[in-house]
Amino acid sequence: VTKTRRVIDVSGLPLSAIDHRSPIWIGNALLLAIETTMFAILVATYFYLRANFQNWPPPQVNYLPPNFHPAPDLFWGTLNLIVILAAAFFMFVTDRAALRYDKKGVLIASAVAVACGLVAIAFRFREFHGTQFRWDDNAYASVVWGILFMHLLHLLVGVVEDTLMFVYIGKYGLDDKHARDVRVTAVYWYWIAGIWVPLYAIIYFGPYWLGL
Amino acid sequence: VKRLAIQEVEISEKSDALLHHELDITWKRRPGLIGWIESTNHKDIARRYIITAFVFFLLAGILALLMRIQLAFPENRFLGPDLYNQFFTVHGTTMMFLFAVPIMEAMGLYFVPLMVGTRNVAFPRLNAFGYWVFLFGGILLYVGLICNVGPDAGWFAYVPLAGPQYSPGKRVDFWSQMITLTEIAALVGAVEIITTVFKHRAPGMSLNRIPIFVWAMVVQSFMVIFAMPAVMLASGYLAMDRLAHVNTHFFNPAEGGDALLYQHIFWFFGHPEVYIIFIPATGFISTIIPTFARRKIFGYTALVLALISTAFIGFGLWVHHMFATPVPELGQGFFTAASMIIAIPAGIQIFCWIATLWGGTRPRLKTPLLFAGGFIALFVFGGLSGIMLAAVPIDLQVHDTFFVVAHFHYVLIGGAIFPLFGAFYYWFPKWTGRMLGESLGKWNFWTFFIGFNLTFFPMHQLGLHGMPRRIYTYVPETGWGTLNFVATIGAFLIGVSVLLFMINVAVSRKRGEIAGNNPWFAGTLEWATTSPPPSYNFMHVPSVAGRFPLWDRDELSPVVTGLLVQYREVLNTTVLEAAPDHRHELCGDSIHPLILAVAVGLTFTFGIFNPWAFPIGGFASLLALIPWFWSGTETEKQERDRKKKTAEPFELPAPFLPKGETS
Numbered sequence: 001v002t003k004t005r006r007v008i009d010v011s012g013l014p015l016s017a018i019d020h021r022s023p024i025w026i027g028n029a030l031l032l033a034i035e036t037t038m039f040a041i042l043v044a045t046y047f048y049l050r051a052n053f054q055n056w057p058p059p060q061v062n063y064l065p066p067n068f069h070p071a072p073d074l075f076w077g078t079l080n081l082i083v084i085l086a087a088a089f090f091m092f093v094t095d096r097a098a099l100r101y102d103k104k105g106v107l108i109a110s111a112v113a114v115a116c117g118l119v120a121i122a123f124r125f126r127e128f129h130g131t132q133f134r135w136d137d138n139a140y141a142s143v144v145w146g147i148l149f150m151h152l153l154h155l156l157v158g159v160v161e162d163t164l165m166f167v168y169i170g171k172y173g174l175d176d177k178h179a180r181d182v183r184v185t186a187v188y189w190y191w192i193a194g195i196w197v198p199l200y201a202i203i204y205f206g207p208y209w210l211g212l
Numbered sequence: 213v214k215r216l217a218i219q220e221v222e223i224s225e226k227s228d229a230l231l232h233h234e235l236d237i238t239w240k241r242r243p244g245l246i247g248w249i250e251s252t253n254h255k256d257i258a259r260r261y262i263i264t265a266f267v268f269f270l271l272a273g274i275l276a277l278l279m280r281i282q283l284a285f286p287e288n289r290f291l292g293p294d295l296y297n298q299f300f301t302v303h304g305t306t307m308m309f310l311f312a313v314p315i316m317e318a319m320g321l322y323f324v325p326l327m328v329g330t331r332n333v334a335f336p337r338l339n340a341f342g343y344w345v346f347l348f349g350g351i352l353l354y355v356g357l358i359c360n361v362g363p364d365a366g367w368f369a370y371v372p373l374a375g376p377q378y379s380p381g382k383r384v385d386f387w388s389q390m391i392t393l394t395e396i397a398a399l400v401g402a403v404e405i406i407t408t409v410f411k412h413r414a415p416g417m418s419l420n421r422i423p424i425f426v427w428a429m430v431v432q433s434f435m436v437i438f439a440m441p442a443v444m445l446a447s448g449y450l451a452m453d454r455l456a457h458v459n460t461h462f463f464n465p466a467e468g469g470d471a472l473l474y475q476h477i478f479w480f481f482g483h484p485e486v487y488i489i490f491i492p493a494t495g496f497i498s499t500i501i502p503t504f505a506r507r508k509i510f511g512y513t514a515l516v517l518a519l520i521s522t523a524f525i526g527f528g529l530w531v532h533h534m535f536a537t538p539v540p541e542l543g544q545g546f547f548t549a550a551s552m553i554i555a556i557p558a559g560i561q562i563f564c565w566i567a568t569l570w571g572g573t574r575p576r577l578k579t580p581l582l583f584a585g586g587f588i589a590l591f592v593f594g595g596l597s598g599i600m601l602a603a604v605p606i607d608l609q610v611h612d613t614f615f616v617v618a619h620f621h622y623v624l625i626g627g628a629i630f631p632l633f634g635a636f637y638y639w640f641p642k643w644t645g646r647m648l649g650e651s652l653g654k655w656n657f658w659t660f661f662i663g664f665n666l667t668f669f670p671m672h673q674l675g676l677h678g679m680p681r682r683i684y685t686y687v688p689e690t691g692w693g694t695l696n697f698v699a700t701i702g703a704f705l706i707g708v709s710v711l712l713f714m715i716n717v718a719v720s721r722k723r724g725e726i727a728g729n730n731p732w733f734a735g736t737l738e739w740a741t742t743s744p745p746p747s748y749n750f751m752h753v754p755s756v757a758g759r760f761p762l763w764d765r766d767e768l769s770p771v772v773t774g775l776l777v778q779y780r781e782v783l784n785t786t787v788l789e790a791a792p793d794h795r796h797e798l799c800g801d802s803i804h805p806l807i808l809a810v811a812v813g814l815t816f817t818f819g820i821f822n823p824w825a826f827p828i829g830g831f832a833s834l835l836a837l838i839p840w841f842w843s844g845t846e847t848e849k850q851e852r853d854r855k856k857k858t859a860e861p862f863e864l865p866a867p868f869l870p871k872g873e874t875s
Contacts, residue, residue, distance in 0.1 A: 011774030023334045023411045038441040052468045139468035142460035
């Protein structure tokens, strides 16, 4: 028994999309929405706790002589901001190379991005030190360490993701799917750097703007 | 967007049988236990979710009955105060985190892919991971309870009571790490649902043709994404404040921390949570009512807009849980107004449902519709006491009394459990191929409805008489004995009702009436396939020409061909129009989700006791992720094998090589 059926033949459609039309791009964007919400609540915590202190940051009296305005160390913080922005920039270069299916370009640029990421992780520990507090000194120290730490986790994940991609593409080449994955990882890095700009401003300039 | 032409092809029954065979080989899970564990089929995962969440519902229900026995008489000695505290905490925690949210998402994970006409969710392995992590979190809570370290500071674990000073020991830590695990699962489910709806809809299902249930799941998922991080952070702060050697001071007033901060962050999650549970339930109702009224839903656009505005307003009224704390008067006014405004979208939905019933042919009074009717009555009632509670003077009077207990059981059981049971009756034929018994179903409904009102209506009165919540007993002179006794009888009637439901399921699974593809003559796509659906859902991905595709389509409606059958290939369409855009291969079955879930679960379990669990467990989790990323889809595997055979060496780009060498 045969009959006719009306069909839409999709066999001519491409096997993947290399941009925001791809499901993984949307999944990544949703992940970033979750993480942004998390940082927003951390920031809200920072400002909420401000009201409980006379001075911001509170004086560090565990040492002699006491430090009455122990603002976080601007030098390492600013240096690391530049490094993180550089990592995002090299991910942008990686992204452009992926668009051209330029395997060599992807490998070189992403290796530089990984290097920047590793440096940023190392500098982050210097930033912890630069807060002049331990996380368990007071609520101010807890929230500042909290923000620095949660962002550090994203740096770690970003570096691991990049490294995996570097090895995979080096070993098996740059196909459609992995070119797309490179581009999605680049978005992740833009976010890591982009979210750090306001967080950096709050952590490092909050102590001046929110007054003694 | 490139438009694809509609073509005509000749087909025979033989070619369809062959197609079924080929698709089944590709999409079916391996036989045996390993295949069961590795499965990433959305129907397998969702069924597990539903059954597991239902088991937690029964456990929490048993705890509720034990509490009702304790409260049945004044000065009862059945449970001590300590056990009572653990029971009410675990009851509330289970119902919110292990039952209501997961089961709503699970219904979505089962039916959203079917209703939008695709073969699986967007990220199948992530979906499996979500289930395993949820299971881990649930077991953690009950292991705690059995070992007498069940949390005992209430389901919202307010500090300072839940803080290190007033709750020493590990009880509250079991609560906070259980939160982390189950919320990971909730977030995973939300990302799955949104991406599946955005990218995997059948051609033609533009935004204005998405079934209302699917809209409800999308809106709920967005709420999950913006609400759940708050509770994870609140419980994370709490855990870090409590954990030895970490001892942060987020909530410690002695070091500048703030107890009210906890309430703010918790309720910023906690109030949207109510709508996270309630919005899918309205989706059930919007699905059931048109089917039984036999007409298309009245006010589709109004319903969708009502869902979206509920979600927005739902984030703007958390402070009404905190009217008994020092809130500025302006804040009180704002949050009272917001709490009342949210009644408007709820009212719009109710009027649309009534209009649908009114405008249809004489409605068929089957069990799902009975539950829908019960829902409307009870939810309106609970909504009215909600309007009362939104007014600050009344709220201050009845704060922390049984009036509040009565109110939130009316909105949660009336607003979510009744629709859920309706949905069970409605979709059971799709799950099993057999109908649930109608007469037992009617008994189920009426015992539930009467038992529910018998239990919770007297609690309004008790609250007005001043009975506080969370007390394990009371003296006879209060005069609360009679109403409490009535409530206990009602609770056991609910127990009987749930028992009837389980008997109905057990009997009908084996001996129920054979359902066929579409026993209710419903209009949405899940009824276009067999009951139960095959592993690949649809032999031909359908195209959609209206909001009720099965009512709108005819012989001439085209279907999709050209997807590869030897891989798990699906069609991705555009977000707005659902025009065919590209093909996409999904990953197959995999053990990695379970491995990662075990790593994550153990991290947070040991994190209850020692902070070193986090760096070590975090590292282990990253290790578990590497093979997950590496394994990928079938074509990737084949591509790698091909490259291995040709033995290409690892190619380092020139700058990494010593001078003079090229790769």
